[in-house]
Amino acid sequence: MSAFTGTWRLTRLALRRDRIRLGIWILGTPLLGYALAASVAGVYPDDAARHGYATTSASSLVARAFNGPIAGTDLGAVVVAETYATLAVLVALLSTFAVVRHTRQNEETGRAELLGASVVGRYALLTAALLVVVGANVLAAAGLALALALAGAGLPLAGSVAAAAAIGGVGVAFTGVAAVTAQLTVTSRGANALAAAAVGLAFLLRAAGDVFGEQSADGTRVVSAWPSWVSPMGWGNQVRAYTGERWWTLALPVALLAAAVALAYALARRRDLGAGLFAARRGPGRAATWLLSPAGLAWRLQRGALLGWAVGVGVLGVSMGVAADEFNAMIAENPAAAEAIAAMGGGGELVDGYLAAMLGLYALAIGAYVVQALLRVRADEADGVLEAVLATAVSRRRWLGTQVGAALLGATALLLFGGVTTGLGYGLVDGDPAGKALALGGAAALRLPALLVVAGVVTALFGLLPRWSVALSWTALMVFLLLGQLGAVLELPQAALDLSPYTHVPAAPAVDPTAPPLVVLTAVAAALLVAGAAAFRHRDTPR
Amino acid sequence: MAVIAIDKLVKTFGAVRALDELDLRVEAGEVHGFLGPNGAGKSTTIRILLGLLRRDSGEARVLDADPWRDAVRLHRRLAYVPGDVSLWPNLTGGEAIDLLGKLRGGLDRRRRDELLERFDLDPTRTCRTYSKGNRQKVAIVAAFASDVELYVLDEPTSGLDPLMESVFQEQVRRIRGEGGTVLLSSHVLAEVEALCDRVSIIREGRTVESGTLTELRHLTRTAVTVETARPLTGLAELPGVHSVRETGGRTHLEVEPAHLDELLGHLVRFGVRALTSAPPTLEQLFLRHYGAEGAAVAEQRATETPAALR
Numbered sequence: 001m002s003a004f005t006g007t008w009r010l011t012r013l014a015l016r017r018d019r020i021r022l023g024i025w026i027l028g029t030p031l032l033g034y035a036l037a038a039s040v041a042g043v044y045p046d047d048a049a050r051h052g053y054a055t056t057s058a059s060s061l062v063a064r065a066f067n068g069p070i071a072g073t074d075l076g077a078v079v080v081a082e083t084y085a086t087l088a089v090l091v092a093l094l095s096t097f098a099v100v101r102h103t104r105q106n107e108e109t110g111r112a113e114l115l116g117a118s119v120v121g122r123y124a125l126l127t128a129a130l131l132v133v134v135g136a137n138v139l140a141a142a143g144l145a146l147a148l149a150l151a152g153a154g155l156p157l158a159g160s161v162a163a164a165a166a167i168g169g170v171g172v173a174f175t176g177v178a179a180v181t182a183q184l185t186v187t188s189r190g191a192n193a194l195a196a197a198a199v200g201l202a203f204l205l206r207a208a209g210d211v212f213g214e215q216s217a218d219g220t221r222v223v224s225a226w227p228s229w230v231s232p233m234g235w236g237n238q239v240r241a242y243t244g245e246r247w248w249t250l251a252l253p254v255a256l257l258a259a260a261v262a263l264a265y266a267l268a269r270r271r272d273l274g275a276g277l278f279a280a281r282r283g284p285g286r287a288a289t290w291l292l293s294p295a296g297l298a299w300r301l302q303r304g305a306l307l308g309w310a311v312g313v314g315v316l317g318v319s320m321g322v323a324a325d326e327f328n329a330m331i332a333e334n335p336a337a338a339e340a341i342a343a344m345g346g347g348g349e350l351v352d353g354y355l356a357a358m359l360g361l362y363a364l365a366i367g368a369y370v371v372q373a374l375l376r377v378r379a380d381e382a383d384g385v386l387e388a389v390l391a392t393a394v395s396r397r398r399w400l401g402t403q404v405g406a407a408l409l410g411a412t413a414l415l416l417f418g419g420v421t422t423g424l425g426y427g428l429v430d431g432d433p434a435g436k437a438l439a440l441g442g443a444a445a446l447r448l449p450a451l452l453v454v455a456g457v458v459t460a461l462f463g464l465l466p467r468w469s470v471a472l473s474w475t476a477l478m479v480f481l482l483l484g485q486l487g488a489v490l491e492l493p494q495a496a497l498d499l500s501p502y503t504h505v506p507a508a509p510a511v512d513p514t515a516p517p518l519v520v521l522t523a524v525a526a527a528l529l530v531a532g533a534a535a536f537r538h539r540d541t542p543r
Numbered sequence: 544m545a546v547i548a549i550d551k552l553v554k555t556f557g558a559v560r561a562l563d564e565l566d567l568r569v570e571a572g573e574v575h576g577f578l579g580p581n582g583a584g585k586s587t588t589i590r591i592l593l594g595l596l597r598r599d600s601g602e603a604r605v606l607d608a609d610p611w612r613d614a615v616r617l618h619r620r621l622a623y624v625p626g627d628v629s630l631w632p633n634l635t636g637g638e639a640i641d642l643l644g645k646l647r648g649g650l651d652r653r654r655r656d657e658l659l660e661r662f663d664l665d666p667t668r669t670c671r672t673y674s675k676g677n678r679q680k681v682a683i684v685a686a687f688a689s690d691v692e693l694y695v696l697d698e699p700t701s702g703l704d705p706l707m708e709s710v711f712q713e714q715v716r717r718i719r720g721e722g723g724t725v726l727l728s729s730h731v732l733a734e735v736e737a738l739c740d741r742v743s744i745i746r747e748g749r750t751v752e753s754g755t756l757t758e759l760r761h762l763t764r765t766a767v768t769v770e771t772a773r774p775l776t777g778l779a780e781l782p783g784v785h786s787v788r789e790t791g792g793r794t795h796l797e798v799e800p801a802h803l804d805e806l807l808g809h810l811v812r813f814g815v816r817a818l819t820s821a822p823p824t825l826e827q828l829f830l831r832h833y834g835a836e837g838a839a840v841a842e843q844r845a846t847e848t849p850a851a852l853r
Contacts, residue, residue, distance in 0.1 A: 186672075187671060281669070282635070282667040282668060282669075283637075283638070283667055283668075283669055284637065284667065285635065285636075285637035285666035285667045286641060287637065287640075287641035287642055287645075291638060291642060292641060292642055292645035292646075293645070293646075294646070297642060300634070301633075384627055384628075385629050385631060387593075387595060387625055388625060388628070388629070388643060389643075389646060390593070390594075391621075391623035392643060392646035392647040392648075393615050393616075393618045393646060394618075394646050395615045539597075540596045540597055541595050542595075
C-alpha cells in the first residue's frame with residue numbers, strides 16, 4: 001500500500017462534504033467579479049475619468065497600500081486596481097479554511113483516526129485536500145476569466161485570463177501555506193489563525209512594497225519595490241493583467257505550492273496523527289473569579305476574536321481617515337471626479353459622503369462579527385456544552401440574554417472604535433483630531449440599530465429554526481451586503497433595498513440623522529429578539 | 544417522599560414515540576439504577592427531568608417541583624453528569640469545574656481538590672486535550688464537589704478505567720452515607736450490582752421492571768444441572784420447569800424460583816449424585832428484559848451450549 005492509497009476516495013468524500021460550499025465559491029467568485037467589474041466600468045466610463053483615477057491612485061499612498069500598484073489608464077487596469085485586493089484576500093482565506101477543514105480539523109475531531117485505520121495512506125488526507133482546493137481555485141479562476149471578459153464592455157480576453165489567473169494564483173499559494181500550518185498546530189483554529197496571519201503578513205508586505213514603489217513619469221503607474229515581490233499577494237499585481245502581461249510571474253505561486261507541499265509531506269511523515277509541532281499549552285488549575293458567571297464566560301470566549309477585530313478595525317479606521325484628507329486633495333485637483341461623485345449621492349461636503357460610506361462599510365463588516373459571535377449559541381447547543389450549562393442554575397433567558405448582550409457590547413465597541421480611529425486618522429493630517437474623533441465616533445454609533453437588527457435576526461433564527469440558524473444567518477448578512485453594495489448598480493427596486501437594515505440607518509455625517517428610522521429599527525430588533533428568546537424558552541434543547 | 548416521581552410520561556419526536564407512558568419512582572436516600580438498551584429512552588427521560596426537553600403528557604416531579612417550570616430553582620438542588628461530556632476547548636479542566644460548580648451555586652473547594660487527586664486529573668490542561676474519560680472526570684468532579692440533594696448521572700463511568708471506577712463507587716457510597724439520592728443510568732452491570740438499592744429497567748420508552756435486585760432475581764429462573772443414579776423422568780410434567788436438555792448423563796434445566804422446592808422433591812427420588820444450581824446472573828436478568836434476541840442470548844449463555852435451545 002502506498003502513502004497515497006485512498007486519495008481518490010477521500011477526494012470524493014471531501015467533494016461530497018463540501019458540495020455546497022465549493023459550489024458557492026466556484027460560482028460566487030465569478031459573479032462577484034462580474035458585478036464589481038461592471039460597477040467600475042460604470043463609474044469610470046471614459047478616458048478622462050480613468051486618467052483622474054489613475055493619477056490619484058498612483059500618488060495616494062493609501063490607495064497604493066490598499067489597492068496595490070495601479071498599472072495605467074486602461075479600463076482593465078482600473079478594474080484590477082479596484083477588485084484585486086478584495087478578491088485576493090477572499091480566495092486566500094477561502095483556500096486556507098478549506099485546506100484546514102479537510103486536514104487538521106479531521107484530525108482534531110478524530111475522523112482522520114477512523115479513516116487512518118482503514119486502507120488509507122499517510123499522505124492521502126492531505127493530498128485529497130490539496131486536490132479539492134487547488135481544483136476549486138482553478139475552476140473559480142476559469143469562471144472569473146470568463147466573467148471579466150464578459151463584464152466590462154471591451155475587456156480583452158488575454159488580460160481577463162491573466163487577471164483571473166493572478167487571483168487563482170493567490171489561492172493556490174495560500175493552499176500551500178495552509179497545508180504547512182495544518183501540520184504545525186494541534187487545533188484547526190490554530191492552523192487557521194496561523195495561515196490567516198500569513199495572509200495578513202503577505203498583505204502588509206505587498207502594501208509596503210507598493211507604498212515604497214516608484215510613480216512613473218506620466219503619473220499613472222506605480223512600479224512596486226522589492227517587498228511586493230516576496231509576498232504571494234504581491235505576485236498577482238506583477239502579472240500586470242491588461243497592460244502587457246508578464247505570464248512568467250504566474251509560475252511563482254505554483255512554485256510556492258510545490259515547495260510548501262513538499263514541506264508539508266515531510267512534516268506529515270515525521271509526526272504522529274493528531275499531534276502538531278507546537279505542544280499544547282497549559283493553563284490555570286483554578287478559574288479566576290471574574291470567569292465564574294455567564295458574562296465572564298462570554299467575555300473569556302469572545303475576547304480573542306474581539307481583539308483581532310479591534311486591530312483590523314483600527315488599522316482600517318486610521319487608514320481610511322488619512323485617506324479622507326487625500327480625498328479632499330483629489331477633489332480639489334479634479335473637478336470632473338468631484339462632479340461624478342456629487343452626482344452619485346448626497347449634497348453637502350463631498351468628504352462627508354466619503355466618510356459616511358466608510359462608516360457604513362465598518363457597520364457591514366461588524367455585522368459579520370455579530371453573526372459570528374452570536375452563532376456561538378448554536379454551536380454550544382449542537383456540541384452539548386449548552387446542556388451542561390442549562391443543567392445548572394442558569395436560566396435559558398439569562399444565558400441567551402448574556403450571549404446577545406456580549407455580542408452587541410463587542411459590536412458597539414468595535415463600531416465606536418472604527419469611528420474614533422477614522423476621526424483620529426483624518427484629524428492627524430487635517431487638524432483637530434479630538435473633535436473629528438468625537439464627531440465620527442458619534443456618527444458611527446448611529447449605525448448601531450442596524451446591528452441590533454442583525455442580532456435580532458440571528459436570535460430569532462436560533463429560537464425558531466435552530467438547525468438552519470447558521471446557514472440562514474450568514475445568508476441574511478450576505479443579502480444585506482449585496483443589497484447595500486450592488487443594489488444601486490443593479491438598479492433594484494427600493495422595496496428590495498428596504499429589506500436591509502443598513503438601508504435605513506442615516507448616512508451620517510453626510511446626512512443629518514433623524515430619529516424615526518432609528519426608532520423603527522430598534523423596535524424591529526426588539527421584536528426579533530423577544531420572538532427568538534420566547535421560542536427558545538419554549539422549545540426542546542438540544543434540537 | 545419520592546425525589547423523582549414520573550407517571551405515564553410521554554415524549555414524541557415527530558413520528559417517533561421515545562417515551563411511551565414511562566413510570567419511574569426514586570425515593571429519597573437511595574441509589575437507583577436506571578437501565579435499558581441503547582435508544583430505550585434513558586437520556587430522554589433524564590433531559591425531561593432537567594427541564595431541557597418538554598414532556599408531551601404525563602406527570603414528572605423532581606424534588607416536588609415541576610422540572611420544566613421550576614428549572615432554575617431545582618438545578619440548585621441537583622447535579623448532573625451528562626453521558627457525552629463536551630466542554631469549552633480553550634478552558635482548562637480546573638476552570639471548567641469551577642465554572643460549572645459556581646453556575647450551580649457553588650462548590651466545596653476542599654472536596655474539589657481532594658476529588659481531583661482521587662481521580663488523578665490534571666486541572667491545568669485545556670479541555671481540548673482531554674480524552675473522553677478525562678472529560679467525564681471533569682463533569683464528575685464538578686458534580687460530586689457540589690453539596691446537593693440529587694445527583695443525576697447518565698452513564699458517568701463509560702470512559703473510566705477500573706481504578707477510577709472504584710473511586711467513583713466510593714464517592715457514590717459517600718453520597719448515600721450523607722443521605723443524598725442518586726439516579727444512575729449505566730450499562731456497567733457490576734457497578735449497578737455494587738451500588739444500586741433499586742433498579743428500573745426500561746425498554747422502548749416503557750418501564751418493564753422496577754424493584755430491588757433481590758426482587759428482580761425472583762422473577763427469573765434458576766439454572767440447574769443435575770446428575771442422578773437413575774435416568775430422570777417426569778420433568779416435563781413438573782410446574783415451572785423449562786428448557787430441559789441432556790448431555791453426557793447430565794440434565795440441564797431452568798426452574799422458576801417459586802417451584803424450586805417441588806423440583807428438588809422430584810429429583811431426590813432418582814438418587815442425586817451431583818447438583819449445581821446457579822442463581823440468574825445480573826447479565827441474564829437484564830438480557831431477558833433488553834429484548835427478544837437478548838432473551839435468546841441469555842438462555843444460551845445460561846446453559847453454556849453453543850446451540851440455541853427450543
